[in-house]
Every structure is written in C-alpha cells, then in structure tokens.
Amino acid sequence: MISGPLPTAEEIVTRMGARDVQRQVSHGGICRDAAVRTREPTSPQTRRNARSSARRPDGTKHFEVVSEEGWKAAHKHVLRKMLESESDTSRPTSVRKTKLNPENYDFEVIGTEPVADRTAYVLEIKPKRKEKYLFRGRIW
Numbered sequence: 001m002i003s004g005p006l007p008t009a010e011e012i013v014t015r016m017g018a019r020d021v022q023r024q025v026s027h028g029g030i031c032r033d034a035a036v037r038t039r040e041p042t043s044p045q046t047r048r049n050a051r052s053s054a055r056r057p058d059g060t061k062h063f064e065v066v067s068e069e070g071w072k073a074a075h076k077h078v079l080r081k082m083l084e085s086e087s088d089t090s091r092p093t094s095v096r097k098t099k100l101n102p103e104n105y106d107f108e109v110i111g112t113e114p115v116a117d118r119t120a121y122v123l124e125i126k127p128k129r130k131e132k133y134l135f136r137g138r139i140w
Contacts, residue, residue, distance in 0.1 A: 122139075
C-alpha cells in the first residue's frame with residue numbers, strides 16, 4: 001500500500017520514460033521478447049469471452065497467432081486488430097508519434113489499485129491530437 005501523498009502525473013510519467021530508455025539500452029534498442037502474449041477480452045453485455053495467444057518468433061513486433069479460443073468476433077474485430085496496430089506502431093516512423101509521453105498525451109493521476117499483489121498508480125490519459133493510434137483511457 002502506498003502511504004502519503006500520491007506522486008504527480010509528471011513524476012510518474014518521467015519515471016515511465018526513464019524505465020523505457022533503460023529497457024531499450026539493455027536490449028540494444030530491439031525488443032527481444034519472443035514469449036507468448038495472451039489477451040482475454042470479455043463483453044460485459046453478452047458475457048462472452050475470448051482468449052488468444054500470439055508470439056514474436058524473431059523478437060520483432062511481428063506476431064504469429066498460436067491459438068484462439070472462444071468468441072470468434074473478438075478474435076476478428078479486437079485481438080487481431082490489436083496485434084496489427086502494435087506491429088504498425090512499432091515502425092520507426094510511428095514510434096515517436098504514438099509513444100506514451102507528454103508530447104502525445106495529457107496525464108492525470110486518479111488513484112491506485114492493486115494489480116498482481118502490488119499497488120499500481122492509475123492514470124487517466126487523453127491524446128493531445130486526433131490520430132489513428134492515439135487512445136483515450138486509463139493506464140496502470
């Protein structure tokens with residue numbers, strides 16, 4: 001649990017940026033994670049869910065779907081589009097325009113929540129301009 005006042009959004013975002021730079025330096029600027037990534041969207045209205053696993057076989061942001069279960073429409077309209085957009089935004093021409101930073105977003109700390117046995121800051125984010133891969137929402 002976090003005691004005392006919460007840090008400002010600027011402090012949190014500055015630390016996020018520093019960790020991102022640190023990660024890039026330690027990996028030579030290339031994402032070497034070839035692990036399987038699993039996503040599980042659920043529709044509260046229909047109570048349908050889906051599960052999709054994809055892997056990055058060569059450490060690039062190119063994904064290969066290795067399994068799909070459940071709600072077929074979620075695979076077509078959500079999960080595959082998420083993988084496609086992640087691949088698109090990893091291109092050198094897109095990275096700067098889509099990064100989670102103060103150049104692209106306004107951030108506001110709205111509280112904390114437990115995530116995986118740790119306390120996480122919850123930030124509301126709003127894009128500074130209308131662009132295909134910028135989004136409005138919350139990050140933890």
